[in-house]
Amino acid sequence: MLDIDEFTPGTGSYEWHLSGDRLLWSKGLLAVYGLTQAPDRGEGFFTSVHPEDRARIRQEMAEVCAKADRFEHRFRIVRPDGRLRFVLDRGVVVRDATGAAVKLSGVETDVTDVVDASTFPAGQGAAPAARGDGRMEEADVIDALFNDAPVGIGIWDRDLRFVKINPLLAEMNGLAPEVHIGKTPKELLPEVVDIDGVTSLLQEILNSGVAKRDVEISGCTPARPSERRFWKEHFFPIRSAGRVSGLAAIVEDVTEARKAQETIDALLHELNHRSKNLVSLILAISRQTARSRPDDFLPVFQSRLESMSAAQDLLVRRSWQDIELEALVRSQLPHFAELIGARIILRGAPDVVIPASAAQSLALAFHELTTNAVKYGALSNEAGKLTIAWQVSADGTGLQIVWRERGGPAVLPPSRKGFGSTLTGAMLQSTLSGEIEADYSSEGLTWSVKFPLNP
The missing domain is CATH 3.30.565.10 (Histidine kinase-like ATPase, C-terminal domain)
Incomplete structure (x- = not known):
């Protein structure tokens, strides 16, 4: 069985061995789907997917197996008790020596409490079809902003576990995006300075619903474990159905700007010191010259x-x-x-x-x-x-x-x-x-x- 964390609420891992069509699910994933036993075959998985999302997911998975190394799906599932849940599925494709896909390894997270149901419209899921009139879809714009923004972006649920992270923030942290999902900042980045204080700040935002801007955080990450980095972060709550269901952050790496400012401060201090010394030397020369060479x-x-x-x-x-x-x-x-x-x-x-x-x-x-x-x-x-x-x-x-x-x-x-x-x-x-x-x-x-x- 997989080496997975089975005790993260709302998150579970799986392996799908394509050659034998075998599914291995963690206990956490069974809990997400409301099942006591994992389906034996892939078709059993599709029975849990919302009927209006099945065709799209089949097509997306076929495209992933054909040419992708990583994937991300968003779809709805229907639990045995009839409850509708929204799921974020991220993972990697394992290929054999010939390049054929032999296994899918992924992590699924129940994001029902932190998403607006309108982002999963009936029959379209998270990837709405292109408009016939040539205008851009709102979801496409949001995806472009999220994935290509020149700043890091992260989203957490009320348990402060990552629900989504953009590539730039994952790069800053030095961990793959899928590694973040279902984990807290403290679990992933224990070397951040005063990580307990950061956690308390995030909890305060969840409780108060008040954004915090221009928060400076520093520390080491797996990206550069021996170098202290500095970030300016803006935290704001995410509201759904009238309640704070999570929070998001915009992160800027300001290490180089911080170093530049420190260098400027040091140079100004040194300039001030040298200027005083120079003035003192000029005064001494003027007094001594006047005394010894008055003519x-x-x-x-x-x-x-x-x-x-x-x-x-x-x-x-x-x-x-x-x-x-x-x-x-x-x-x-x-x-x-x-x-x-x-x-x-x-x-x-x-x-x-x-x-x-x-x-x-x-x-x-x-x-x-x-x-x-x-x-x-x-x-x-x-x-x-x-x-x-x-x-x-x-x-x-x-x-x-x-x-x-x-x-x-x-x-x-x-x-x-x-x-x-x-x-x-x-x-x-x-x-x-x-x-x-x-x-x-x-x-x-x-x-x-x-x-x-x-x-």
């Missing part, structure tokens, strides 16, 4: 801001990710581009990158070193040379940058420490958690910084 404050301050701006442009183009060290160095030598490769030598792997957090401070340091080289060092005459070299440590965790000037005027150690020295010394050391060395040899300045790439 030429404007040009010095402007050049330092231009250095920051060049670094900022690089960071923006890289979306505030790690940036290439060589690109940062070149951004601070805009007026000496023609000397690069001749009097200015860049020596280091071109793919070395530095953290975005280090870019502004290093840019200011390179700017100050370049300014001093133009005024007093290797770039102040026509013979001096400047070498900027960098190398990643053997274990890949640190970086050393060396600035070496040769061939310029004789160098003397500075008689006082101005803000430029602070930018290339204490401030940079603090920002990078690094080590700074400066050798004012008479043959030329050698300056180096060593810092961790992932502090």
